[in-house]
Structures are given as C-alpha cells and as structure tokens.
Amino acid sequence: MNDLILVRYGELALKGKNRKDFENRLLQNMRNKLDGFSGVKVKKTFGRVFVEPGDNPVEPIIQGLTEVFGIVGISLARCVESDLESIKKAAVQLVRDQDPIPRTFKVVARRAQKNFPHRSSEINRIIGGEVLRNVEGIRVDVHQPDLELRIEVRGEETYLYGQDIPGVGGLPVGSSGRVMLLLSGGIDSPVAAYLALKRGATLEAIHFHSYPFTSERAKQKVVDLAQELTRYAGNVSLHVVPFTEIQTQIRSKCKDSYMITIMRRMMVRIAEETAKRQKALALVTGESLGQVASQTLESMHVINHVAQVPVLRPLIGMDKQDIMTISKEIGTYETSILPYEDCCTVFQPKSPVTRPRLDVCEEMEKGLDVEALVGEAVDGIETIRLTPKQQEEGEFSSYF
Numbered sequence: 001m002n003d004l005i006l007v008r009y010g011e012l013a014l015k016g017k018n019r020k021d022f023e024n025r026l027l028q029n030m031r032n033k034l035d036g037f038s039g040v041k042v043k044k045t046f047g048r049v050f051v052e053p054g055d056n057p058v059e060p061i062i063q064g065l066t067e068v069f070g071i072v073g074i075s076l077a078r079c080v081e082s083d084l085e086s087i088k089k090a091a092v093q094l095v096r097d098q099d100p101i102p103r104t105f106k107v108v109a110r111r112a113q114k115n116f117p118h119r120s121s122e123i124n125r126i127i128g129g130e131v132l133r134n135v136e137g138i139r140v141d142v143h144q145p146d147l148e149l150r151i152e153v154r155g156e157e158t159y160l161y162g163q164d165i166p167g168v169g170g171l172p173v174g175s176s177g178r179v180m181l182l183l184s185g186g187i188d189s190p191v192a193a194y195l196a197l198k199r200g201a202t203l204e205a206i207h208f209h210s211y212p213f214t215s216e217r218a219k220q221k222v223v224d225l226a227q228e229l230t231r232y233a234g235n236v237s238l239h240v241v242p243f244t245e246i247q248t249q250i251r252s253k254c255k256d257s258y259m260i261t262i263m264r265r266m267m268v269r270i271a272e273e274t275a276k277r278q279k280a281l282a283l284v285t286g287e288s289l290g291q292v293a294s295q296t297l298e299s300m301h302v303i304n305h306v307a308q309v310p311v312l313r314p315l316i317g318m319d320k321q322d323i324m325t326i327s328k329e330i331g332t333y334e335t336s337i338l339p340y341e342d343c344c345t346v347f348q349p350k351s352p353v354t355r356p357r358l359d360v361c362e363e364m365e366k367g368l369d370v371e372a373l374v375g376e377a378v379d380g381i382e383t384i385r386l387t388p389k390q391q392e393e394g395e396f397s398s399y400f
C-alpha cells in the first residue's frame, strides 16, 4: 500500500490550450516547490495531478503545496490494487488512521473503467458495510458526514482518500504576465504582492532607498520581505533604487505639503521605466483608498498621471485589519512591523496635501530636471536576485 498526494486544481473556464498551459505551469511550480525533497515525483495521469513522496514524510510536502497557487485541494491518498479485498482493508485502515476517528462517514466511489466488476453504488454499499463492521461506534450520514471516504477505481489501481486540505486557489504563478511591485518596508505592499501572485502574476520588486537618511537595516528589511515572498513567487528580482538625490532636491525645491506627492510621482516614473526594461506589464502598489493622505482619489489621480502602464492596487477595497490578517497568514507581518525607518517617513511633511492639484505638481516639477533624475536613478539600480530557501521540516505543523 503506497501513499500518494492527490492535488485538485481549479478547472473552471479552462479549455484547450489554456488548460494545457495552466497544467504545465502548475506542474512546474509544484516541482520547483518540492525541489528540496529528493526522490519526490510530480505526475499527471488520468487528468489528475499527484505527488509521489518517495521516502520523504508527507506533512512537509503537503504544507509546501498549500503555498502553490492554482491548487484548490490536497488529499493524502492510499493506492492499492483494484480488487475488492484490498480496497476493503485499506478503507478500514484509512478510517482508523483519522485523528480523531470520525463519528459518521459516507463512501463516495467512482469507477473510471467499466470493467471493474462492481458499480459505484455497489462499492459504496460493500465498503460502507465493511467499515461499519470494523470501526466501533461509527454511523453512516449521507448528508453531513465527519468523513467523506472517497474511492476511485482506475484500471489496475484504486485510490482511497479522506481528509481534504484546502489549497490556496488562484492561478499558477507565471500564467498571467510580469508585474513590478513597489515594495516598501510596510505591511501593505507584501500583501498586495501576494494577491497579484495569487492571480498568476510573475513578480519583480522595486524599492526606493535613501541612504544615509534610511539605514542599511531598513534596506535589509525589504530584502527580507522579498525573500519571504519567494515562498509563493519562486525567484524574485529586487531592484533597489538610490533615491537620496531625488529626495534632497524635492525637499529643497518643492512646497512642503506637496513633497510626498512629487516623491510618489518620481517613484512611479522610475518604476515604469524599470518595468519597461524588465518587460513587466503593470505596476503593483499596496495602496488602499483613503488610508493615508497620499491615498485619496485626488492623490492617486495626480500620481497616476505620470504612468502609462496600468497601476494595480489589489488592496484598494480592504480595511487595514483585513490586510494585517493576510499579512500574518502569509508570514510577512513580523518583518513588516520591525521599526526601521522608511524613506517616506523620514521626509514626512507636517501637513501633506490631501487633495493635490495636477497643475501645481507640474509647476513645481519645472524646478527639477525630471528626466535626468529618473535616468540617473535607473542607472544606479542595484538588482538583488532572490531564490526560495529550501524548506525546513520544523516549519510545517499548522495542518497536522
């Protein structure tokens, strides 16, 4: 009797070539994720994706799969020969192995080949009877069972599985094109990244750093956040932009209340130029409507005005509390709340304008050599390439 990990993925709206691409991408992402486990095999047969764990413990593998977008459900399956006696034995064993042992159950059998001598309804009845006889106190409940014992007869082999662990859903990373994330050291932008990744985007990140106004440790915090995102994203390139000169000039030449707005417009220009070079199709930010002065619609309007590519704001309708909840779930919260200063906080004016005017911004920017400043900043970018860390066994306990 072998253990297998069965993976279900969202199939709705997937047809023809899209479906093939989706599956290939998903398989590749699963393989990358499980790279650190020797002897693990990821396979697809009978329209099913499954993982053979080899000699590895299954828990860390399953935990790893819960971080792969595109997977909607994961179950640990037993694989036995397709004969009734083997199936009976495995079914009873599987029910006994549940912790806690379920009080109620039902059997849901499917037979892929009609040459198996029993129909699905017969298998349900026979295996159900066997479980009732061998597991003390258990009852059948067809409506809301504690355990749905599923049996799939497929040729020579039959799979039995019980508990279904929910996957993260979404689309496999790499199926929706590349985005450039504006990554600060805060709570929001890593969550925005997570949501963009969930819809299949490939991630690159850009960070604006104002050394020595902001410290090396503040930069390291952002590198750490990007590293944490590799868990879901795979490889991530982080572009660190030297932003000191631009901020210094803005401070000396622009009105105090407009400093943040102009600074954001510069960030967007540089991010867009970098996106073009990296063939990214959109920018992503952690903005949420009305959260702070620079996130009013008027601010977004004047900031967006300098961008040609779409600026995606996955958190637009979310409350801070919801964002924090996700941040904790995905493991970026603890790093985000470290107290190192951000380039925006260092230059925070006393009263930032909440309804900036486009004509005022444009007038003020006449005092800056925008093109040269953008060019210099882009030329000065340091790119850090981050790859996922091999997972350590101790980390995996949440599901078991």
Ligand code: ATP
Pocket (backbone or CB within 6 Å): 181, 182, 183, 184, 185, 186, 187, 188, 189, 190, 206, 207, 208, 209, 284, 285, 286, 287, 291, 292, 294, 342, 343, 344
């Ligand atoms: P976050 O928690 O993501 O920092 P925030 O609520 O602190 O967000 P702001 O500081 O106003 O909000 O930043 C809004 C967005 O602008 C951020 O989510 C991020 O996408 C981008 N951003 C801000 N500062 C930087 C920076 N230094 N480098 C790159 N992007 C930045």
Ligand code: MG
Pocket (backbone or CB within 6 Å): 184, 185, 186, 342, 344
């Ligand atoms: Mg911030």
